[in-house]
Structure formats: structure tokens, C-alpha cells
Amino acid sequence: MIDFLQMVLSGIAVGSSYALMGLGMVLIYKTSEVPNFVQGEMALLPVFIAFMLLATHGIPYYIAFPATLIFALFLGCFLEFAILRRAKEPNILGLIIITIGMEMMLLGFVSWKFGADQRAMPFPISTYDSIVIGDIFISTLDMLTLLVALVIMLSLFLFFRFSKMGVAMKATQQNENAAALMGIKTKQIRMVTWGISSVVGSVAGLLIAPVLVEPYMMWDPMLKGFSGAVVGGMTSLPGAVFGAYIIGIVEHLFGGYVSIEFKSVVAFAIIVLVLCFKPSGLFTRHYVKKV
DSSP states (O other), rough: OOOHHHHHHHHHHHHHHHHHHHHHHHHHHHHHOOOOOTHHHHHHHHHHHHHHIITOOOOOOOHHHHHHHHHHHHHHHHHHHHHHHHHOOHHHHHHHHHHHHHHHHHHHHHHHHHHHHHBOOOOSSOOTOOOTTTTTEEEEHHHHHHHHHHHHHHHHHHHHOOHHHHHHHHHHOOHHHHHHHHHOHHHHHHHHHHHHHHHHHEEEHHTTTTBBSTTTTTTTHHHHHHHHHHHHHHHHHHHHHHHHHHHHHHHHHHHHHHHHHGHHHHHHHHHHHHHEEETOOOOOOOOOOOO
16 A cells, blocks of 8 residues: 555656646647647756756856746747747648757757756755655655646636736637737737746756756656646646646556556557547547637
8 A cells, every 4th residue: 555655646746747748738739729849848948058057157046947937938939939920821730840840959959059968957955855754755856846836737727817918818719819809919928828838848847857957858748748738638727737647647556566667658548548538638628719
């Protein structure tokens, strides 16, 4: 029983990183219907910027981390404004290819600029510290990841519920033409959404970086976050969160009781099952865009 609870807690901690990545992808999909496969690299480059500020220039944490998130905000806005917005009436396949192209560009730049060596980013919390709850151990970093993820989830809920920008984003998602007629600047809304998505993903990257910093570090979290978003529903923020936690818990249980070598396969097996029986996701109704 202790082993089971230990694996569940580990799955929840890892699922928190997946949830942040999934939230970033759902934010963009809700406002622009773009499956954003550059989400991982939108977090990767800011992580390396943070590593450079901390390890190379000795910038304090309280300056380096906010500066990194500001950079992430501008990076997301820039990608939408400079690249995606310039596409001439692309279809879904075209949008997917554009995001994959941006992913390759950012990955190539990071690999060229910083190299492929594996590193660990300086962090105020040691990766070896643990919190003991009875007979169960949970690392301090995992606990921080869970708490930060919960704070961001709550902040996004309040943002969409009570802020003018959040309401404008929801209106743009429901009917872009009607939103524009009401005076909402839909192009700016999409740009800001990309910026917020980049910030949310970068938070996940900063929480992974104390363990590993290398060019492909965000590939697996991005795929698992996307898996969680598909499982929960690509138009539902709570669905993406629950889906990510399902992925994290199930893959850890599979790795503990069946085979650790194939635990990553579980996420994609779950996607196949969900798409076969409930294509819209477990926590959403079938979405029909209003015209």
C-alpha cells in the first residue's frame, strides 16, 4: 500500500509539469484553434536564458526568474505576430506544420548556441531534499512543482472569470467575428494568449531544469502535456489538468507494477482509447464553433 501511495504522489508531482504544458496548449487552442507543437521550445529557450543568467553571469534568483518569464512573454507574442499571423489563410494541417517549423527553428538555435551537454540549473531548493509524510517521501522540488501548478491553475481560473482580458479571450474563442464587432481587438488577444502560454510553459521548464537542462528536455513534457489535453479535452482548462494528472499517475503505476521501460507508451495508449470512444475528451462536450 505504501508503494502504491508513493507512486501516486510521484505521478501527481510529475503530472503537475504535464498540466502546465497542457494548459499552455489549451490556452492557444481555445483562442486560435492551433495545435501548438512549439509549446515545448517556447519553454526551452527561456530555461536556457535563465541558466545563462544564473550560472554564467551570477544573477540572483529573484532577478533571473522574473526576467526569464518576461522574456518568455515577449517570445510567445513575437512568434504569433512575426510568423503565425503572416500565414495566408492556412488550414489546420498548415498551422500544425508552421508550429513544427518554429519548434525546429528554436531547437536548432538552442542546440547551436548552448550545445548538447547535459546540465543542472542552479536552484534555491536542492533536488535531494525530501518531505516525509508517515512512510511516504516526496521531494521538496516535487512539492514546490505541485504548489506552483495549483497557484497557476487558480490564477488562470480567476483571470478568465473576472478580468476583462480573460472575458475577451473567451469571446474571441466563441465567435471571433462577433467579438471584433463588439470592439475586441482579436489579433492582439491571440498575440497575448501566445505570450501567456509561453510563460505558463516556461514555469514548467524552470521547475524541471534543476534536474536536467539540455536541448531535448521539454520534448517529453510537451508530448505528455498534449496527451493530457487531448484526454481531458482541448477546449477545457480543467480537463487538461485532470488529463495530465491521469497521465502522470497511470504511467507511474505502470512503471512500478509492469515495466519502467514502456511507461511512456501508456500516455499514447490512453490517447488512442479516448479518441476512439470520446473524441472530444473526457471532460468536454463535442465543441461546435459558432458562426
